[in-house]
Amino acid sequence: MATARPAVMPETRRATKLVEQYRAVRAHTESLAAPLSPEDQTIQSMPDVSPTKWHRAHTTWFFETFLLQPHCAGYHQFHPQFGYLFNSYYETVGARHPRPQRGLLSRPSVEEIAAYRRHVDTAMAAWLDAGDLPSALHDLVVLGLHHEQQHQELLLMDIKHVLSCNPLDPAYDRAPVELAPVIPQRWIEHDGGLLEIGHAGDEFAFDNEQPRHAVYVHPFSIASRPVTNGEWLAFIADDGYRRPELWLSDAWATVQAEGWDAPLYWEAGQMFTLAGMQPIDEHAPVCHVSYYEADAYARWAGARLPTEGEWEVAALDGVGAVWEWTGSAYLPYPGFRPAAGAVGEYNGKFMVNQHVLRGSSRATPPGHARPTYRNFFPPAARWAFSGVRIAQ
C-alpha cells in the first residue's frame, strides 16, 4: 500500500500541474487577443493568414475534438457545426471549411467564440481535476497546449500582416519591443564528427524532432549572432536584390514576380511593426525575410546557411530574437514515425517543399522552444518572424 501511494501521488500531482498549465496557456491566448477589436479579429488578409478569432476557436476545437468528445463522459458539444468550421487540416476527422474562406465568417462572433472557450475550459478543468488521466491522454493534453502555443505565435504573425494591409498603419500595441544591443559577429568553430541530433527523453517534443539519431557533421563555423538590419542594408546597397547570380533560380523568379527589394514590412526607410511604423534599427536582427532571401544574402556574404544538424550541435549565442532559416529541407528523420491517430497529421504530412527554421522569436511563448525544435515554412514565406544566421 505504501508503494501504491507514491504511484498515485505523482499521478495526482501531474494532473494538478497539468490543469494549471492548461489555465496558463489558455489565458495567455486570451491576453494576446485582448487588444484587438471584433473587426480586427475577423479579417484574413491572405490565404496563409487566419483571423484571430479563428485561432481562438481552433485551439479550443483541438481540446473538444481530441479529448472532451471521445474521452469525457457527459461532455456536451458547444455547437454542432464548429467541428466543420474550426478543423484546420485533419483529413481524418472529417470535412472542413476551406482555409482561404476563414475571413468570410462574421459568425460566430468574437463574443460567441469567447463563450466557446469558456465552455471548453470549464469542461477541461473539471475533467483534468478528476485526475487519474491515462498517460496517452495526458500526453494529448500536453500536445494540445504546445499546439496552442504555436498558434499564439501564429496569431501575432497573422495580426501583424492584417494590420500591415491597412493604410492607417494601426498598431497592435504601442510599446515597441526592446532589443538587446547586438554584439559584433564572430565565428564559432566546430569540429564536427559523428554526432547525434533530435529529441530523446521524457520531456515533451513533437514527433518530427524524433528519433534522436546519428549524423555525420563536417567541420564548420557558424556566426555568433543573426544578421542585422544594418548588414541587410549593406546587401541592399550592393544591389543584392538586383543581381541574379546571387539567387537560386526559383528565388530570382520570385524576386521579379513580387518586386521584392527589401524584407517584408520595410517601406520608405521604416518598418511596420506590432507597435506601428518604426525606424529601422540597424542593430536589431533582420526579420521577415524568406529562405530565398536568406540564401541569397549568405551567398553575397561569401558564406552559406547552416544545416539543421550544424545548428543543433553548435552551442549558439543570440538565439531567441528571430527564427533562423537553415539550408535543410524539412524531411523526416531516419526512423521517423508520425504520432498515432489523427494527430499524426500534425507534422508529417508537411514534409515536402519547406525548409527548417531553428531557434525561436520574440513572439514565441516562453518555454515553448527547444534546441531540437523544427519549425518549417515554404521558401518564399516572409510573414513568419524569420531571420538569418550564416555559416561556412
Added chain:
Amino acid sequence: MATARPAVMPETRRATKLVEQYRAVRAHTESLAAPLSPEDQTIQSMPDVSPTKWHRAHTTWFFETFLLQPHCAGYHQFHPQFGYLFNSYYETVGARHPRPQRGLLSRPSVEEIAAYRRHVDTAMAAWLDAGDLPSALHDLVVLGLHHEQQHQELLLMDIKHVLSCNPLDPAYDRAPVELAPVIPQRWIEHDGGLLEIGHAGDEFAFDNEQPRHAVYVHPFSIASRPVTNGEWLAFIADDGYRRPELWLSDAWATVQAEGWDAPLYWEAGQMFTLAGMQPIDEHAPVCHVSYYEADAYARWAGARLPTEGEWEVAALDGVGAVWEWTGSAYLPYPGFRPAAGAVGEYNGKFMVNQHVLRGSSRATPPGHARPTYRNFFPPAARWAFSGVRIAQ
C-alpha cells in the same frame, strides 16, 4: 419686398425640405445597418461586394468631398485619410484604396464610422439650415441622397452575399418578405411606333436617363408579370442548364466554368434569403439570375427579353418585386452628356459590357425608382435582386 418674399420663401421651403430629406435618407441607412454586428459589417465576400461599414462611410464621404469641403466655410475634415479610403471610383478626386481590399480594413471601426456619419450629418444639417443654397449645390445634395439610396440597396445585396458564404446560414432579419400572390401571366400587346423614352422635366433623374428622345418601337407583346420560381423549376426540369443550344456562347462557357444549375442562393431545394434558408416559393418571382440565364430562359420559353424602350413604353403590371433584365446593352442615349465635374464619372464611364435592368426590387428604397430609371450590371452578375420578364 413683397416680390422678394415669394422668391425667398420657396428657397427656404426647399432648404427645409431638403434637410428633412437628408435626415430621412441618412437615418434609413443606419436602420439597415442596425441588425449587423461589427464583424458582419467588416467582411467583403468577393471583389464586387463592399463591407457594410464601407457603404456607411462612402456615402458620407460623398457629402464631405463634394459639398462640405469645397462649399462649407469652416468645415473641419473628419480624418485626413478617409478621402483615400472611401473614394469608390472617382479618378478626378485623387488616389483611392483598391476595391478588392475593402475587406482588409478592420480600422476605422464600425464605431468610428458611426462618429464620422454624425460629424458630417451635424455639419450638413447646419449648412442646409443656413439656407440660400445655389441651385447647383441643391442638386448636388439631392444627387448625394439618391446616391445613398442606391447604396442602401447595394448594402442589402452585399450583406446577403456575405451571410450566404457562412455555413451557419445566418439571417439578416428573421421576418421573411411577404410577397403578393402571383397573377397568371398574360400578354400585354403594344402597337409600337415612333415614341419617346428617357427623362424630361424638373424632377430628379440621373444623367444616364437623359435626354428624352425619339425611338422607333416595333409592335410587341410583353408579359404581365415576371417569371416565377415555379416556371424556373420547369426550365431546370427540362434540362435548361444542360442544353447549349439555349445559351449564348459566353453564357454557356460561364455555366460550365461556374457549374451553374440554378439561380444564385438556391441550394438543395431551398433558397438563402435575408431571413435565412427558406423554402422555394413557386409563386414568387425568380430572383438572383444573371442576364445569361434570363436570356436562356426566354429562348427556352420561345420568347425573348424586352428592349429597354419596349419596357418603358409599356404600362406594366407587377413591377417592384425584382429588377428586370432587358435585352438592351447599357449605352448612352442619343445626345447624352455626363454631369459636369467629378460626378460626371457617376454613370457614364460604365457604358460598356453591361445590360440594362428596369423597374426596382423589394430592396429598393421607397421613392427611389422611376419608369425611366436605368439600372445596369454585367451579364454574368447574379447577386443583384434581378429577375426576368419576357417579351415577343
Added chain:
Amino acid sequence: MATARPAVMPETRRATKLVEQYRAVRAHTESLAAPLSPEDQTIQSMPDVSPTKWHRAHTTWFFETFLLQPHCAGYHQFHPQFGYLFNSYYETVGARHPRPQRGLLSRPSVEEIAAYRRHVDTAMAAWLDAGDLPSALHDLVVLGLHHEQQHQELLLMDIKHVLSCNPLDPAYDRAPVELAPVIPQRWIEHDGGLLEIGHAGDEFAFDNEQPRHAVYVHPFSIASRPVTNGEWLAFIADDGYRRPELWLSDAWATVQAEGWDAPLYWEAGQMFTLAGMQPIDEHAPVCHVSYYEADAYARWAGARLPTEGEWEVAALDGVGAVWEWTGSAYLPYPGFRPAAGAVGEYNGKFMVNQHVLRGSSRATPPGHARPTYRNFFPPAARWAFSGVRIAQ
C-alpha cells in the same frame, strides 16, 4: 419544253457559276497560305488565334460536314477524327477539340491538310457539276464560301499575330500595302429621320444582317474618312493613354493591366506589318485599335463613335481600309431569327459582350463586304484590322 428550258437553264447556269465561285474562293485560301512554311502554319500564338493549317482544314470541314456527308451519296469521309479536330464551335454537331489547344497539333501535317482540301474539292466539284441542287443546299454552299472568305481575313489577322511574336520580325510577304493618299477630314451631315437598315433582297447576307427594319436616327455628322496614324500620334502626345477621364472604366482597367500606350504592333516608332517592320505612315488609317481605344480617342476629339444605324444610312467615303468600330453593341435586330439547323450557331450565339464594326479592311477578300455587313469583336480585341471613324 420551251418553258421547261428556261426553268432548267438558270439552275444550270447557277450551278455552273457556283462551282466556279467555289474553285475561286478555295484557291484564294491556298494562295494566302502559300508563302507560309509548315512551321508557320502550325503555331497558335494566343487562344484567339488559330493556326493557318487549322483555317485551311476547318473551312474544308464545313463543306464536308454540312454538305458532302449529309447530302452527297457515296461521299467517303477523309478521316474519321477530323470532325472532332476541325469543328470550331458548333455544339449541335458534336464534341470538338478545345480552341486553346489548336496549336498543340503537329499532325495532321500541312501536307495532309492539303490532301484533305483536294479530296473535298474533288467531291464538291463533282457534286456541284451534277447540277440540280435544291435551293437550300445551294444557299448552304454559298454560306460555306462566305464562311471561307471570313476565314481568309482571319488567316491574315492570325498569321500577323503569330509572326509578330517572333523577335526576328519575319515578314509574311515583302511588298508593303500601298495606301491611297489620305484626304483631309470633313464632316458629312445627315438629317436622320425614320429610316431602314439591314439586308433585304435575294443577294447573300448573313442572318445577323436581317431583317431590314425601321430605326429612328437623330440628325448627325460623320467624318469623311477614318482617323489616321498622324492623328493618333497627336492623341498619344496629348497623354491620351494616361488620362483616365478619357476612358470607360473597363477600358482604363485594361489600359493599366496590359500597359497599352499605342496601337497593337507599334513598337519603338515603327509598326509590325505583314511586310515586316515598317515606318509609321502618318497618312494611313490607324489600325489594330480596340473599341476601348476608339471610344477614348473619340472622346478626346470631342466626338463619339457612330451607331451602326448612322453608319449604314450615311453615304460614306474612304471605306475599305480598316474595319470601323461603332458605338453599337452587337445585338439581334428586331425580328431576328437565326438560320435553321447547326449553322444557326454561326452568328446568333455571339450576341453579347461585343461591339459592331462596319466596312471592311485591306485584308477582306474582294466582294465579301456589304453596307449591311456586321462584323463584331469584344471591346478589348486589337488583332483585327480595326480602325476608327468619328461622329457627332
Added chain:
Amino acid sequence: MATARPAVMPETRRATKLVEQYRAVRAHTESLAAPLSPEDQTIQSMPDVSPTKWHRAHTTWFFETFLLQPHCAGYHQFHPQFGYLFNSYYETVGARHPRPQRGLLSRPSVEEIAAYRRHVDTAMAAWLDAGDLPSALHDLVVLGLHHEQQHQELLLMDIKHVLSCNPLDPAYDRAPVELAPVIPQRWIEHDGGLLEIGHAGDEFAFDNEQPRHAVYVHPFSIASRPVTNGEWLAFIADDGYRRPELWLSDAWATVQAEGWDAPLYWEAGQMFTLAGMQPIDEHAPVCHVSYYEADAYARWAGARLPTEGEWEVAALDGVGAVWEWTGSAYLPYPGFRPAAGAVGEYNGKFMVNQHVLRGSSRATPPGHARPTYRNFFPPAARWAFSGVRIAQ
C-alpha cells in the same frame, strides 16, 4: 625531346578522341530528331516542354557561346539573334527569349537550324582537330557533350508530351521498347555506417555530384527492382489515389487540383508511349509518376523512398529502366562549389524545391549515367521517365 613527346601525344590523342566523341554525340541528336516533321519539331505543349528544334539549336548554342566565340579565332557567328533565342537560363551571358514562348517561333525553320548545326559542327571539328586544347577548354567541350546528352533525353521526354496532346495518338516510332522480364522483388539488406558518396577522380562528373564526402547511413533495406505497373494497379485498386492519409499535404492538394488517378499517359486501360497507345504491361516498371505519387505509393506499401545516400551505397539491381525518385531534397553536398564562369549556373541554382532521382532510363543515352549522377525534378513533375524503388 623524347620526354616532351609523350607529354604531347596524349594531348593529341585526347583531342582526336574528343572530336570523335563530339561527332558521335552530335549525330545522335540528329538521329533522334530524324523521325519528326517540321510541324512536330515546332510545338511546345507546356512551359516545361521545349520544341525539338529548340533542343537542337540550344545544344549548338552552347558550343558557339562558350567555346567558339570566346576561344576560336576567326569564328564567324551564324546569326546575331540566336544568342538571344537559344540561351536557356544563363543570366550571366545576357537576355534571353522567355521559356514559355519557345513554341511561338516558326522561324528559324527546322532547315535553318540544321544549317546552324552544320555550321557549328564544321567550326568545332576544325578547332578540335587543331589540337593543343588547354585542359579547361577540353573540359568545357566535354561538359557541352554531356549537356547535349541530357538534352537528348529531354528531347524524348518533350516530344512524348507533345504527341500525347494530339487526339490522333501519333507515334514517334513504331517499335515499342522491349523490356526485360521483371524479377520478383526481394529486399537487399545493407548495414549502413559511416560511408562516402559523391564523385571523385578524373572521369567527368557534374559539379553537383561533388565533392565526395562522408555520410552516416543507418542500416536499411532496399528493393531489388523498381515498382511495376502491376503493383501500381494494385495501389489504384486499393483506392490509393482517393485516400488522403497516404499523401503529403501538398501532394493531396495536387491530386485533387489535377484530378490524378493514374500515372501520366495512362488512359482507359492503355498507356501512351513513343510507339503510340500500348497495353499496360504489368511486368514493366511503372513510369511517369511524380515524387508525390512515389511517396504515397511507398507509404501505402508500408515502406518509404530511399535517401540518395542509401541508393548510392547499395549495390543495385534493375537500374536503367526508369529514373528512381529518392526521398532526398536536391541540395548542395557539403563543400559544394559551382563550376567557375557562366556554366556555374548549370546545376547549382536549381537547388531548392526539387527532389533527387537516381539511376537512368531507357531514354538516357548510353554512357551518360553514373552511380553518382544526381537528376532532379520538382515533386509534381511527371513527364520525366521517372519511377519508384522502395526502401525500409
